[in-house]
């Protein structure tokens with residue numbers, strides 16, 4: 001690699017991270033397998049004027065676009081140049097009217113997994129609902145049928161097997177945040193654990 005492209009790669013890797021070519025699988029608990037998607041729905045609730053429930057068929061018919069990003073796991077691996085097919089956050093948000101008090105979102109996944117995000121980070125143009133990764137449908141291990149992707153925060157915020165969004169006035173810790181991870185998780189500021197600023 002030339003010095004030039006080396007330094008460019010270095011600029012893309014946050015402190016303490018190492019680039020991996022693989023795609024490690026990390027989560028707590030078991031992988032959900034589905035055989036009847038008519039039982040799957042996606043709920044939008046909390047501080048909204050009216051709750052919405054979106055069926056699997058409707059969700060998969062939402063407009064999609066391509067996203068390219070780098071992802072950074074708190075366990076120190078980073079994976080560069082991911083190509084995703086995803087549903088923009090705004091496409092789901094068109095289904096509800098947020099109440100003005102809504103400032104945070106709790107992501108809800110299968111088996112009660114949760115992750116919290118400030119509204120602004122959730123609504124960022126770079127955040128999306130991922131359905132395909134590097135040309136393939138998401139595998140069960142990586143979050144089929146849909147996962148959150150918030151590439152500017154550590155990857156634990158990118159909840160796999162996403163089933164709902166809850167809008168909140170105040171921040172609350174999700175699953176990993178209750179277990180010692182940082183409330184925000186900015187990889188560029190090494191916000192790995194809750195004692196880091």
Ligand SMILES: Nc1nc2c(c(=O)[nH]1)N[C@H]1C(S)=C(S)[C@@H](COP(=O)(O)O)O[C@H]1N2
Nearest residue numbers: 024025026027028109113142156158159160
């Ligand atoms: N539902 C769910 N999503 C989850 C997790 C989890 O335990 N449950 N773990 C998070 C963590 S800690 C990481 S690092 C990433 C890993 O995603 P991957 O297995 O696709 O690499 O998923 C995140 N999303």
Ligand SMILES: [Mo]
Nearest residue numbers: 026073074156
């Ligand atoms: Mo993680």
